[in-house]
Amino acid sequence: MITFGYNCPYCAKQDVAFTVRHIASNVADTGKYCGQTVHNVFATCNHCFNGISAMYVLNDSDRYINGMPSANGLISAVHDNIVHFYDDIFERKLDWFPEALKPDVPDHLPEDVKRKFTTAEKLYFLSQHDGDMFDSAGTAYRTALELALKYLDDNSDKNLNWRINHLVKNQVLVKPMGDFAHRIRVLGNQGTHSDISLAELAELRLFTQLFLQYTFTLPAMIPNVAQVTGVVG
Ligand SMILES: [Zn+2]
Structure with missing residues (x-):
């Protein structure tokens, strides 16, 4: 053996x-x-x-x-x-197929957002072979968005719909990012009611990833770009 x-x-x-x-x-x-x-x-x-x-x-x-x-x-x-x-x-590591799935977590996320998004990724992988996990994964992505929005505004007692509209109105979020956030909210809601499809869950995953990249990853990269290009101030 x-x-x-x-x-x-x-x-x-x-x-x-x-x-x-x-x-x-x-x-x-x-x-x-x-x-x-x-x-x-x-x-x-x-x-x-x-x-x-x-x-x-x-x-x-x-x-x-x-x-x-x-x-x-x-x-x-x-x-x-x-x-x-x-x-x-065996003399060396083998290249097994299929390869293990790895959570694809954007860089520079706040710790709690990172933790929740990583959990969502693990649930997403489980859901590929166990349809009962769809709703848990969907809810986890939605929660990652909610945590992310707390870093943009502190009206955490308001519901998610209100907060997204509020952020767009105050120009903290540009309109297309608000639309992204609403799409995550709606798909995440479907997740909580167990009527989200595999394709919708994949869309929810992609949209959450992109939203977090735009909100945290890209802004955090700007100082490094300035260093590389020699641009100061
Ligand atoms: Zn196994």
Whole structure:
């Protein structure tokens, strides 16, 4: 049994144990690896049982695994009852497919906005395989927007609709950004009523990302641009 830790692209668990289930070995008779033994490795997540795969090419045919030449040794290590750790079997990290999803969090966010947006991203990944998570992800993106708006105005006792209109009226938000914020609000509301679609959730994610980039990331980059270009004041 060969086991290793990996961030699961399906259930989104971090560093969860995977078990190698199958290795198919063939000598390539054409292409980039012609003449070399190519191993296709298939492993499953111990938590959700979904699978990932990777190609592994051994350059050294004299390598022994489990006391046998590499191809046979690898296969015996998959099927025996001894727990083999990844590093004892493979010489290097493999490029697993699919890759683990990573939260795509804009830079320079206030800590609480960053935390909430990261949570929304994790829920979004979970929702790709579990439709019950749609509404939780939708609500989390909407909450990230609400927290972000607190940095623009402190009328936090007012409802979100009022606050967005107020920010546009006072020219804190330009009209198109107000429209963006309203779209996030409406989609987030749909999330709380469990009638948001996968496509709408993807739109909600993109709009929230763009709104946060415009509000926090771009303004924070301006001093760096001035430094780079030598512009002062
Ligand atoms: Zn999993």
